[in-house]
Amino acid sequence: MKETFRKSIGRLHTWSGLLTGWLLFVIFFTGTYSYFKDEITYWMHPETHKAVLDAADKAFQAEMALKYLEANLPDAAEWSIIFADKRSPVLQVGHRERLPMDMKQVDYVRTAMPMRYLDPLTGEYLGARDTEGGNFLYRFHIELYGLDRAMGRRIVGIATMFMFIAIISGVVIHKRIFKDFFMFRRKKGLRSWLDAHIFTSVLALPYHLMITYSGLVLVMIYILPFNSHKTAKAFEDHIAMHMRQEQIPLPDEKTPLPDIRTILADAEERLGREAGSISVSNPYSGNTLVTVSPGTGLDIVNGFKGTGSAERLTYKGSKGRFMGMMNMQASDGVAKTAGVLTSLHLARFADTFLRWLFFVSGVLGTVMIGTGLIIWVNKKSAAMKKSFGRKLVEVLNVGGITGLVTATGVHFWANRLLPANLASRAQWEIYVFFAAWFLLFLHPVLRTPKNAWREQLFFSASLYCLMPVLNAFTSEVNLFSAVSGGNAIIMGFDLTVFGLGLLFGYAGWKLTEKRNVPDGALSGVPVGRGN
Numbered sequence: 242m243k244e245t246f247r248k249s250i251g252r253l254h255t256w257s258g259l260l261t262g263w264l265l266f267v268i269f270f271t272g273t274y275s276y277f278k279d280e281i282t283y284w285m286h287p288e289t290h291k292a293v294l295d296a297a298d299k300a301f302q303a304e305m306a307l308k309y310l311e312a313n314l315p316d317a318a319e320w321s322i323i324f325a326d327k328r329s330p331v332l333q334v335g336h337r338e339r340l341p342m343d344m345k346q347v348d349y350v351r352t353a354m355p356m357r358y359l360d361p362l363t364g365e366y367l368g369a370r371d372t373e374g375g376n377f378l379y380r381f382h383i384e385l386y387g388l389d390r391a392m393g394r395r396i397v398g399i400a401t402m403f404m405f406i407a408i409i410s411g412v413v414i415h416k417r418i419f420k421d422f423f424m425f426r427r428k429k430g431l432r433s434w435l436d437a438h439i440f441t442s443v444l445a446l447p448y449h450l451m452i453t454y455s456g457l458v459l460v461m462i463y464i465l466p467f468n469s470h471k472t473a474k475a476f477e478d479h480i481a482m483h484m485r486q487e488q489i490p491l492p493d494e495k496t497p498l499p500d501i502r503t504i505l506a507d508a509e510e511r512l513g514r515e516a517g518s519i520s521v522s523n524p525y526s527g528n529t530l531v532t533v534s535p536g537t538g539l540d541i542v543n544g545f546k547g548t549g550s551a552e553r554l555t556y557k558g559s560k561g562r563f564m565g566m567m568n569m570q571a572s573d574g575v576a577k578t579a580g581v582l583t584s585l586h587l588a589r590f591a592d593t594f595l596r597w598l599f600f601v602s603g604v605l606g607t608v609m610i611g612t613g614l615i616i617w618v619n620k621k622s623a624a625m626k627k628s629f630g631r632k633l634v635e636v637l638n639v640g641g642i643t644g645l646v647t648a649t650g651v652h653f654w655a656n657r658l659l660p661a662n663l664a665s666r667a668q669w670e671i672y673v674f675f676a677a678w679f680l681l682f683l684h685p686v687l688r689t690p691k692n693a694w695r696e697q698l699f700f701s702a703s704l705y706c707l708m709p710v711l712n713a714f715t716s717e718v719n720l721f722s723a724v725s726g727g728n729a730i731i732m733g734f735d736l737t738v739f740g741l742g743l744l745f746g747y748a749g750w751k752l753t754e755k756r757n758v759p760d761g762a763l764s765g766v767p768v769g770r771g772n
Contacts, residue, residue: 247414254410258613261400263641266610268397270645271382272452273603275375276588276596277734279328282374284734285656287716289331289367292360293726299324299509299516300502305364306334307501307521309357320521321354325361326536327593330730332359371666372656377674378649383459386671391463398460405453407613411442434616441609448602449609455586458579495525499561507563508533508554530564531556541584611642635690640682643697646745648678650704653738657715691752698749705742709735 258265274281283289306322314320317336325332335354358369373380380386384393442449457464501519509516517536523529533554555564584590588599618634655673663669685693712735713719723731 250410251414254407254414255617257403257410258407258610259617261403262610262614262617263637264396264400265404266607266614266641267645268382268400269603269607269610270649271378273600273607274649275379275382276591276600276603278375278379280375280730280734281378282372282376283329283331283730284712285372285374285653286331286358286367286369287657287712288369288661289358290716290718290728290731292325292331292358292367293362293728297325297361300505302332302361303501303505303519305359305361306332307498309359309364309366310334310336310521310524311498315525318523319354320524321356322519322521323356324515324517324536326517328730330361331367332361332364333357334359370656370661371663372670373667377652377671386675394460395463398457398464401453401456401460402464405457408442408446408449408453412446415439434612434619438609438612438616441605441612445602445605445609448599449606451585452603452606455582458582459586496527496529496559498524498529499531499556499559501531504531504533504556504561508556511554511566512552527558529558531561537589541581541590614638614642632686636682636685639685639690639693639697640678643694643701643745644678644681644684647681647697647701647704648674650701650708650738651677653708654704654711657711695749695752698745698752702742702746702749705738705745708738708742 302324303322307320310317310320310322314336316339318339319337321333321335321337323329323333323335333356335356337354358367359365360367383397384390385396386393388396498521505516505519512533512535515536516533518534520532520534521529522532533556535552553567555567556562557564588596591599615638618631618638652670652674655670659666659669659673681697684697688696709720712731716731718726718728718731720732720735722728723735
């Protein structure tokens with residue numbers, strides 16, 4: 242009875258992991274990158290690398306930003322200022338256009354807020370290229386691409402549910418899971434892959450459980466059985482209603498702006514910490530509203546969208562009269578629990594060390610999924626022989642694992658090689674990513690699995706190892722000047738991709754070793770002799 246139960250759970254583990262395995266690999270891979278989405282965005286704006294975060298205080302940055310906005314975007318309906326910090330050492334300003342007064346309000350209209358980048362010390366416009374930066378990988382992680390937002394999140398949520406089942410069932414079926422954790426048998430074929438799968442599973446098991454369950458909480462509105470499409474749409478409309486942009490005419494007579502330095506000093510005194518951003522609604526009118534938000538905090542219970550900050554301060558009119566503080570404290574135990582899970586999943590509160598810890602755990606989760614897919618193909622290769630099903634799974638393994646990794650490298654290269662003034666440039670970067678990924682799926686169709694794995698790994702290794710060289714030729718800050726100048730973001734990015742490139746190269750080199758195994762026995766990965 243006990244063995245029958247374990248076998249049933251084993252089948253549940255296998256199929257819950259396999260059916261969504263390739264999608265889960267995409268979700269984990271892009272989610273792991275998203276822990277450093279701000280740093281990736283900074284790297285993908287090489288024009289901003291010359292800006293150095295020095296002794297420019299927040300008040301000075303705010304004055305520089307308002308000076309630029311007044312000179313270049315005086316008729317905007319709203320201004321936004323995001324202060325430079327260690328993760329993004331540039332001053333960001335954005336604006337929202339006014340809606341035409343004769344425009345008929347249909348649904349919930351809100352114009353976009355494109356961001357511009359300024360030097361925090363001089364206020365100089367840096368002219369950064371158009372790119373989605375790290376936000377592309379982040380949005381791809383939570384809602385895929387090219388789909389309706391609700392549909393994308395629903396698909397991700399269902400895959401996450403399968404992941405949660407696979408984790409729980411995996412713990413149940415392994416009798417010696419913790420004993421095997423301390424044992425890794427090299428060159429033992431399937432046993433070695435299973436050891437790697439167990440090691441990456443157990444080492445970060447608390448993280449895997451936390452990130453999967455908290456992900457389910459984030460998308461639960463889209464996947465709960467009683468939340469029909471109509472209910473989810475009502476939820477989206479409720480959010481959109483609160484984000485609706487009003488049609489506000491230009492003031493006939495401009496009212497002076499309030500003194501931003503005074504407002505900022507008062508806000509930081511009330512908050513007890515530094516401000517992170519400022520928004521100015523309806524500038525130059527008697528009803529000008531200035532909202533000051535704090536920077537990222539450590540409150541994982543009440544933080545808005547995982548930022549660790551719950552307070553917002555509002556000031557009104559040309560004299561900057563304090564109107565009050567909006568404190569988004571969790572109202573009950575359920576809301577507090579949801580706040581903690583949201584904060585843990587997004588990790589926006591995390592400092593550098595904790596963010597790296599999350600990143601490494603995400604890498605372990607990605608490897609766990611990849612090794613699980615490889616193990617399944619190895620177990621079934623003999624039974625499937627040269628069937629269409631086996632070829633399909635081999636292609637999905639190569640294209641879905643190394644193909645995604647390589648396409649991401651191509652995406653970074655496209656960021657630097659596409660003309661900076663290309664129309665719809667950000668969209669072209671994304672087109673290049675998907676075109677490369679599509680070709681990398683075709684590649685294993687034309688090649689044997691073993692050759693496809695090896696060639697894609699070597700190609701990926703070349704892309705990643707040479708990325709610091711690419712940066713040196715296309716940016717004013719290279720790896721050596723970043724080290725000497727203390728630019729931790731460029732240094733960290735270049736060293737990380739170089740290290741990943743070495744790992745991919747080593748994996749490709751290992752595949753060149755000759756072994757007496759049938760080609761493709763492990764979807765193209767040599768397995769040696771099991772014990």
